Amino acid sequence: MTTTTRPSNLVVALISGLLFGAGLYISQMVDPLKVLRFLDFGAIPTGGWDPSLAFVIVAAIAVMFVAVRLGDTRATPLFEDHFHHPARKQIDAPLVVGSVLFGIGWGMSGICPGPALSLIAFWPSDLWLFILFLLVGSALGRLIMRRPVKGRAVAA
Amino acid sequence: MxxxxxxxxxxxxxxxxxxxxxxxxxxxxxxxxxxxxxxxxxxxxxxxxxxxxxxxxxxxxxxxxxxxxxxxxxxxxxxxxVLVSAPQGSGVPGWLWISLAGLLTGVGTQLANGCTSGHGVCGIARLSMRSFVSVGIFFAVAILTVTLTGVVS
Structure with missing residues (x-):
């Protein structure tokens, strides 16, 4: 499903990326420790829990929820022939296994892919290692997903 | 704090x-x-x-x-x-902890075809059943990981 990229698509990507980066800094989700302080449910009884992440994700979902409904009223996006809905619909083993592995990695570091890239702006020590292995892991994951499953090729 | x-x-x-x-x-x-x-x-x-x-x-x-x-x-x-270091007393060097976390995040998000943004924000907003399952799992596992490893000290 290759579509030609128009200049307007690049402008949209630029604006979206800028907003995304701004949001990660303003919300302080760029700080791995702040993310971990949300995930640390063991700290709830002692009052050390930081509920920030919940506010961030609920606010983001609320805006996107309206945008998706708005998109549903249109046949096409503003600068593209069609909406790129994800092809997979089934709950399968890769979804479950992948979510478990990602959950472990996220819990170990407090860094998910967005903040990993956002942190490049501040370049903390050892970030290059995280990004290098994010790249290696991603390549490995994509290789696994490209293997034919039950005689049927799975589209990327 | x-x-x-x-x-x-x-x-x-x-x-x-x-x-x-x-x-x-x-x-x-x-x-x-x-x-x-x-x-x-x-x-x-x-x-x-x-x-x-x-x-x-x-x-x-x-x-x-x-x-x-x-x-x-x-x-x-x-x-x-600052990135976190490995839990105190684990004996694991910080660079190894961070590298392993990056590797798991990479493999995991490509298998699950999404992360906190794709599944967590966009998928939930689209009411995708795959995203509800993925988000439920990775949040639960991440909370468990933090609680069990004590990485926040």
Whole structure:
């Protein structure tokens, strides 16, 4: 499903990326420790829990929820022939296994892919290692997903 | 101890939602960072907008840190950004802990076809059943991981 990229698509990507980066800094989700302080449910009884992440994700979902409904009223996006809905619909083993592995990695570091890239702006020590292995892991994951499953090729 | 302030958290969340809305309504694309990042790997198709998005994301972070300094971590007036080290007493070197976390995040997000943004924000907003399952699992596992390893000391 290759579509030609128009200049307007690049402008949209630029604006979206800028907003995304701004949001990660303003919300302080760029700080791995702040993310971990949300995930640390063991700290709830002692009052050390930081509920920030919940506010961030609920606010983001609320805006996107309206945008998706708005998109549903249109046949096409503003600068593209069609909406790129994800092809997979089934709950399968890769979804479950992948979510478990990602959950472990996220819990170990407090860094998910967005903040990993956002942190490049501040370049903390050892970030290059995280990004290098994010790249290696991603390549490995994509290789696994490209293997034919039950005689049927799975589209990327 | 980090102080919790719902205002910047909510405002930042609204901006992330707006970023996702712009990419969906403008280009019909999911603002999923692991997907955008993963598609930069060969055989990368339509990579120009993805490279531009990633560069803008880094630039947007740096620019906002200059415009709104001292909010927390990063930029002038902010605390230096630091990655966590391995749990105390585990004997695991910090570089190994961070590398392993990166590797698991990479493999996991490509198998699950999404992360906190693609499944967590866009997928939930689209009421995708796959995203509800994925988000439920990775949040639960991440909470368990933090609680069991005691990585926050």
């Amino acid at each position: 980090n102080s919790f302030n719902p205002l910047p958290a909510t405002l930042g969340g609204l901006l992330i939602g707006l970023a996702s809305a712009v990419l969906w309504l403008g280009n019909g694309r999911i603002a999923g960072i692991s997907g955008i990042f993963g598609h930069l790997l060969p055989p990368g198709r339509d990579w120009t907008w993805r490279v531009l998005f990633v560069l803008a994301l880094v630039g947007g972070t740096a620019l906002t840190a200059l415009l709104v300094p001292g909010l927390g971590v990063g930029g002038p007036g902010g605390a230096p950004a």
